[in-house]
Amino acid sequence: MPEATEVKPATTGNRAKEAADSGWTYRTRQWVDRVLPMDHLLPHRQPYYVGSWVYVFGVITIAALVWVVVSGVVLSFMGPQWWHVSSLGRFFNSLHFWSVQLFFIFMVLHLWGQYFMAGWREGRAATWMIGVVIFGSSILTAFTGYLSQQNFDSQFIAINAKDAMNGAGIGAFFNVLNFGQMYGLHVMLLPIVVTFLVVVHIVMVRARGVVKPIDREGGSPS
Amino acid sequence: MKAKAHVTQEEYYRGVRMRPYDLVKELTYALVGIAALTLVLAAVLSSPDIPPVTIAGWAQTDPVDFVTTATSELQGSTTSAGYGAPYNNAGGEQSWGPIAPQIWFGQRIPVDSAGAFVIQPLKTASYGNSELGTALSQWDSANADQQTAWLSAYADALGKATVKDAKVAVADGDYGPLPVMMNNLLGVAQSGGLDGLLMVNGRFYQTDYTQALLFMGDSGYLDGLATDANLTGSQWGMMNETGSYPGQTWLWLYTMWYQVFPFTSDDGIIGLNGGNADLGIIILMTALTVALALVPLIPVLRDIPRWVPIHRLIWKEYYTPKKRSA
Numbered sequence: 001m002p003e004a005t006e007v008k009p010a011t012t013g014n015r016a017k018e019a020a021d022s023g024w025t026y027r028t029r030q031w032v033d034r035v036l037p038m039d040h041l042l043p044h045r046q047p048y049y050v051g052s053w054v055y056v057f058g059v060i061t062i063a064a065l066v067w068v069v070v071s072g073v074v075l076s077f078m079g080p081q082w083w084h085v086s087s088l089g090r091f092f093n094s095l096h097f098w099s100v101q102l103f104f105i106f107m108v109l110h111l112w113g114q115y116f117m118a119g120w121r122e123g124r125a126a127t128w129m130i131g132v133v134i135f136g137s138s139i140l141t142a143f144t145g146y147l148s149q150q151n152f153d154s155q156f157i158a159i160n161a162k163d164a165m166n167g168a169g170i171g172a173f174f175n176v177l178n179f180g181q182m183y184g185l186h187v188m189l190l191p192i193v194v195t196f197l198v199v200v201h202i203v204m205v206r207a208r209g210v211v212k213p214i215d216r217e218g219g220s221p222s
Numbered sequence: 223m224k225a226k227a228h229v230t231q232e233e234y235y236r237g238v239r240m241r242p243y244d245l246v247k248e249l250t251y252a253l254v255g256i257a258a259l260t261l262v263l264a265a266v267l268s269s270p271d272i273p274p275v276t277i278a279g280w281a282q283t284d285p286v287d288f289v290t291t292a293t294s295e296l297q298g299s300t301t302s303a304g305y306g307a308p309y310n311n312a313g314g315e316q317s318w319g320p321i322a323p324q325i326w327f328g329q330r331i332p333v334d335s336a337g338a339f340v341i342q343p344l345k346t347a348s349y350g351n352s353e354l355g356t357a358l359s360q361w362d363s364a365n366a367d368q369q370t371a372w373l374s375a376y377a378d379a380l381g382k383a384t385v386k387d388a389k390v391a392v393a394d395g396d397y398g399p400l401p402v403m404m405n406n407l408l409g410v411a412q413s414g415g416l417d418g419l420l421m422v423n424g425r426f427y428q429t430d431y432t433q434a435l436l437f438m439g440d441s442g443y444l445d446g447l448a449t450d451a452n453l454t455g456s457q458w459g460m461m462n463e464t465g466s467y468p469g470q471t472w473l474w475l476y477t478m479w480y481q482v483f484p485f486t487s488d489d490g491i492i493g494l495n496g497g498n499a500d501l502g503i504i505i506l507m508t509a510l511t512v513a514l515a516l517v518p519l520i521p522v523l524r525d526i527p528r529w530v531p532i533h534r535l536i537w538k539e540y541y542t543p544k545k546r547s548a
Contacts, residue, residue: 040231046243047235049540056248063252067260084271093271094264097467101263102256104472116532120518123229132515139472146470152272153464156448158431159439160455167316167500169323172308172330177436180429209231212238213537214528218544 036207043206049213054117057110058205064103065198069191071096076187080150100142111135121211127204134197141194144186147176270467272451275444277420277434281411284443286383288411289390289404291441293380295335297373300440303335309436310334316498318505331432339437343419344403347410354406357399364398372398388412455480475510479503 020026074092075083083089111131114120120128147154147161158176165171175181281288294300298312306314308330315324341358348354361369379392389405410416420434438444445454453459461477463469484490485499494502517523527533534541 042245044242044244045240048239048241049537050243051539052536054536056252059245059248060252060256063249063256064260066253067256084273090268090271091264094267094269095260097269098263098267099256099260101468102260108472113536115517116527116530117536118524118527118533120524122234125518128518129515132511136511139470142470142472149271150274151270151464152274152447152451153270153453153469155274155435155438156444156451156453157460159435159444160453160459162435164500164504166305166308166324167498168504169327171324172327175331175430175432177432178430183429209234212234213540214533215541217540218542 036203040209041203041206043209047210047212050210054109054113055210057106057113061103061106061110062198062202064099064106065194067099068096068103069195071099072187072191080148080183084150100145104138104142107135107138117211118214119211121214122208124204124208124211127201127208130197130201130204134194134201137190137194137197141186141190144182144190147182148179148186150179267467270463270465272464275438275447276414277411277417277438278414280438280441280443281408281416282388285385285388285390285408285412286380287441287443289383289408290377290380291437291443292340292404292407293373293377293400295339295437295440296341296369297377298336300335302333302436302440316501318493318498318501321501321505324501333433333436335436335440338433339420340403340407343410343416344407346419347406347415351406353402357402357406360399361403368398372396372400376400376404476503476507479506 071092075089075096078086078089078092083093114128114131143161146157161176162171165174165176277288291300295303298304302309304312304314306312307324307328310333311329315322317325344354344358348358364372375395376392376397379395379397380390383390383392385391388408390408392401407416410419417434420437421428421431448454448459449457451464452462453464458474458477458481461470461473479485480499480503484492484494485496485502487495488497489495490497513520513523
């Protein structure tokens with residue numbers, strides 16, 4: 001039978017509460033609540049000027065990325081030879097191929113849209129910069145994917161691309177002729193990098209909200 | 223353009239009319255829409271998959287090119303033999319003034335083209351093959367001048383070589399052991415043995431195709447196939463795909479530089495030319511990528527969106543003059 005709990009004086013209880021309130025967990029939660037409260041992460045209202053199709057390109061890019069990852073997971077689970085010898089594998093490779101194409105189309109549209117909206121204004125420069133890093137990381141991920149196809153295209157891309165890598169001095173560390181290295185980077189490390197950066201990008205967008213239009217409301221340039 | 227730090231969304235949007243916006247619904251519609259589009263594209267158009275070229279296929283289809291390439295490896299006149307870092311010390315590295323990263327990092331993937339692609343495979347194949355063993359002994363015991371003379375005469379003769387019973391035949395001449403060596407190497411390659419020998423390197427599991435791809439890259443055969451498929455560097459090859467499929471179109475800017483001055487020129491300008499195009503273009507693209515990232519901080523680049531009224535189309539409703547109420 002447990003011993004009866006001693007009733008502590010009120011001052012001791014307050015001190016315990018203060019200690020809990022100043023802990024790392026409490027402060028982290030407070031910081032998250034302050035930087036990205038739920039109604040900012042998933043807002044159900046937006047400024048009335050958020051009405052153009054340009055705003056949809058980012059969401060479509062994320063949707064395409066989801067299907068890139070899903071089809072890629074199936075392909076990597078079954079192994080790099082599967083899609084060359086199985087019609088179902090070829091179909092999943094086609095899903096991967098076309099979702100990547102759509103991902104890039106909408107990412108570029110999103111990038112141009114944000115450029116002409118000057119989406120970096122009023123404290124959003126870092127969001128733009130992370131977006132450019134995502135663009136570069138995606139190109140690198142796709143590049144390693146093309147090198148991992150194990151077909152004629154990947155052979156000649158590797159032979160061509162080695163000169164650029166070697167000229168830059170990184171050919172021995174990023175050896176495009178080494179299928180194992182390219183495949184490992186493509187299915188593991190680079191997708192993690194892209195996905196992580198996309199999450200950071202979305203959090204930054206949601207934390208600050210969409211930027212206001214460039215000129216003054218009603219027509220006159222600012 | 224001043225950054226408004228520590229401004230909450232509530233403060234930022236104060237006075238701005240808000241309206242309902244369903245983000246989750248939008249994302250769900252996008253997921254379904256992209257899934258449908260991808261399914262249709264995959265089902266109707268499939269995806270490209272031209273089988274890879276094997277050394278066996280190369281040796282069977284074009285024996286003369288195979289033997290010519292192998293002979294050039296012994297001569298040290300192929301691309302890989304004269305490449306320099308990271309494969310050897312032949313001194314073919316690119317540099318731009320004092321910028322020479324290829325030289326800085328040095329030889330890190332040693333590849334002796336003649337030894338790796340010709341001599342070692344022949345030594346492996348000579349087990350139980352006395353004719354080849356004798357030919358290799360004759361080759362090894364000959365001095366460099368003698369080897370060079372044989373190679374030169376044989377390389378000339380290959381210009382008029384014929385194929386007979388899947389072997390390469392040349393006019394009579396003083397080629398030393400080379401005809402025996404090369405036809406044995408050709409036989410090993412045609413059987414698929416060289417594909418394996420260039421991969422294994424004393425290990426069983428292997429995923430590194432560096433040697434096999436370097437050897438095939440030295441050939442005229444692979445280059446001819448790539449030219450037919452519009453994949454070579456001068457054909458915007460890095461962004462092309464086999465067949466009529468879209469390739470890495472997002473590499474258009476990188477690929478474009480290979481088609482324009484100074485990277486197509488022997489003389490070039492400010493030290494940039496066709497000879498160091500890879501290094502020059504990597505430096506250029508790195509600079510452009512950094513500039514793209516820093517657009518918010520670069521005058522003119524950050525001002526263009528304000529000058530070009532595309533934003534007035536995007537926010538058309540916002541810019542429409544409001545009618546005054548009666």
